[in-house]
Amino acid sequence: MPVLQHVHPHLLQIQSYVFTFVMHGSLNVLRVWIQNGFETPTNEMAELIYTLCNNIAR
Template sequence: MMFTYEIFLNYIKDNKTTFGILLCQMETHAFQQGIMNSVQSYIQSIIPGLSDKCEEQYIYSFMMHGCLNIIVDWINNDFNIHSHKLAEIIYHVCNVILAEPVSDAETSTANIK
């Protein structure tokens, strides 16, 4: 999976002008949202059972916005780290998020002070 991330990141780097316009400008918010929706659908298809939980929308939103913003920062910083390293960062951060389930006790509104 991490190799796939690296291929995608290299594609972004090779097409930096296009992705700089599509990902780094407010006028292209619809495109950015489309990418996030596509990735979310893909994640839901490869990790069955996650789409049934109410809190999953927030987990997906956090992951998608976080990953997109990491890529935007990478573009804005003129690709200052190697695509392999960035792929590792994205891969490991997403795995940590998915590996730590949110328990019902932690999400209960009764525990909010």
């Protein structure tokens, strides 16, 4: 997580928590998307998850 060190050095101490949050959050977003019958287009879901994961370190 070199990006985290540049943005928030203190996050390196809790990187496993950050990773867990991102993974479980992403998986649950996908789970709800599937349960809702894939209502949102795939490219929009990909962009949403990408944006959320990239912004978590800010």
